[in-house]
Amino acid sequence: MTEADARAAVVQAVQRLDALGLNRGSTGNVSHRWDRDGQGGMLITPTGMGAELTVDDLVHVADDGTVSGRWQPSSEWQFHRAAYRARPDVQAVLHTHAVHATALACLDRPLPPFHYMVAVAGGNDVPLVPYSTFGSEALSDGVARALAQRDACLLAHHGLVTCGATMAQAMKVMVEVESLCQTYLLALPAGEPARLAADEMARVIEKFRHYGRRSRRDV
Ligand SMILES: [Zn+2]
Numbered sequence: 001m002t003e004a005d006a007r008a009a010v011v012q013a014v015q016r017l018d019a020l021g022l023n024r025g026s027t028g029n030v031s032h033r034w035d036r037d038g039q040g041g042m043l044i045t046p047t048g049m050g051a052e053l054t055v056d057d058l059v060h061v062a063d064d065g066t067v068s069g070r071w072q073p074s075s076e077w078q079f080h081r082a083a084y085r086a087r088p089d090v091q092a093v094l095h096t097h098a099v100h101a102t103a104l105a106c107l108d109r110p111l112p113p114f115h116y117m118v119a120v121a122g123g124n125d126v127p128l129v130p131y132s133t134f135g136s137e138a139l140s141d142g143v144a145r146a147l148a149q150r151d152a153c154l155l156a157h158h159g160l161v162t163c164g165a166t167m168a169q170a171m172k173v174m175v176e177v178e179s180l181c182q183t184y185l186l187a188l189p190a191g192e193p194a195r196l197a198a199d200e201m202a203r204v205i206e207k208f209r210h211y212g213r214r215s216r217r218d219v
């Protein structure tokens with residue numbers, strides 16, 4: 001992948017989040033890991049991003065926090081860095097205030113294993129990171145702890161973060177978790193949905209490891 005490819009992936013993700021209505025106003029942010037001169041780091045959307053963003057608007061933030069680009073990086077760049085540090089396998093991080101995930105996060109509740117698709121985040125729940133002010137070290141530490149175990153986490157009274165080995169994977173988890181939060185919130189007024197057992201969730205997680213992988217059929 002070239003730097004141009006990584007920049008294009010970020011801009012396309014911003015446009016997709018906007019088209020899907022997942023990015024509310026200019027509150028979301030998107031990054032792709034990009035190592036420049038062996039300093040590590042990422043390409044990230046600038047503060048106050050909108051769908052009109054171009055590849056030249058992205059900002060590079062090195063692992064030591066050195067910023068290069070014409071704009072200020074997203075005010076939430078620290079937890080993107082924390083995610084990349086916690087997960088060497090991750091290439092892309094997405095953050096939105098998607099309405100249903102955020103509504104659940106405002107109830108101070110994680111997403112429990114009420115539906116088998118919760119396993120899309122890599123475990124038997126989507127954990128909740130306790131509230132800390134945006135841009136704070138405490139919030140970054142909480143995100144790092146949660147994403148060490150999962151590909152998604154809710155931020156209490158704030159929103160949703162997802163990550164993936166590719167931008168497409170991080171986007172898939174974002175779309176799915178937001179949809180699951182909507183379903184969960186719809187079910188809640190009729191009573192707390194029953195939870196799938198841990199061994200069933202483990203079975204689904206194992207199936208997901210193989211599901212969707214292209215494999216040739218012997219005919
Ligand atoms: Zn936010």
